[in-house]
Amino acid sequence: MSKARLSRDRRVAPVGVSRVTRSSMMSPQDCERSRAPDSGLLDELSLMSVSEQQASAARKGSSKPALSSPSGRSVSRGTLETISRLIKLGRVRNIVVVAGAGISTASGIPDFRTPGTGLYANLAKYDIPYPEAVFNIDYFSDNPHPFFSLAKELYPGHHRPNYVHYFIRILHQKGLLLRMYTQNIDGLEKLCGIPDDKLVEAHGSFATAACHLCYTPYPAEEAKQAIMNGSVPICTFCAGAVKPNVVFFGEDLPEKYFQHAEDFPKADLLMIMGTSLKIEPFASLINTVKSPVPRLLLNRDAVGPFERRPLRRADYMELGDLSESVRKLAEILGWHTEIQTLMNSNENSLYSYSSSSGENSGDSETDSMH
């Protein structure tokens, strides 16, 4: 069975990464085939590369860049219009979404690295030697309390999915979502209705729990109760500390993660949302789509390969607030009202369920960590 371990810095070669990457690499024949996309798609992509100039110019502060396409035509189509056109023309049928903590900040859950509001900037209260220690398995073995304090705030039930989650659900409803790969552990993808078989929670979740030493399963609800009461759930087999099956640095990724070897080569559009692409082996997944396949980054800032110039030919990005970018894309696609309606009806049923079950209904402002 192949294994990959979580590693925090993409520049460090983590245990298992070469194996993961190798399993996803294309044969020379595949590479050749993948260099011969149909002319219509290339046409669209040439517009995308021009649109990138627009984003890049906007990032540098020039509001109206002079644009011409590689063929000399003047071009007015922006990134989101181009992606939307690919979808509407039916050129895109298998979208893989790659997501991180940035898709949930609008739900009131801080990400890791945003200066000021990110978890890493606010861990002083946990008295840990360095921020990543809170998710380090060796540190947890010595002292599980910092993680359990944080877990109290991260446990699902306090927060609601936001527009971005529902946009991804609509991709599924329209038959366009091949798979969503998320690094998030907040469970909001499931809560908004993305079905299990469309979702890979690459860094685990709070849904199950086990001993961190001998991996003996432990009832997740009992673990939650103990953690919420400020005590450490103890393995009945070896007396090790039990933790929710959230993947820590130094731990193996779940079996389902390896589905990427089949999914990414099938993708005809990769949407990368709200991630700094700093955690391996997850970050390298985005390099395993075929070469003419468009990769769209929706994020506050350019990350990973999107920081390099020139960009890969079919790479495109829309920088800024994710909810705004996704909403713009939904409007261009004509899906906005549908998303809003779905969101309202799902939220109403979630709200009535949590009211009747006595769960916190989760106002994102009051439940946020800060």
Ligand code: CNA
């Ligand atoms: P990260 O390193 O904190 O990066 C988040 C990225 O999202 C950054 O590039 C931000 O600029 C960007 N971002 C944040 N908010 C917005 C916004 N509103 N609009 C646009 N861009 C935004 O987090 P990653 O996901 O890359 O790192 C992976 C870690 C984070 C995983 O192991 C997770 O388990 C872990 N994490 C998860 C959660 C969660 O489940 N919600 C929260 C915090 C951390």
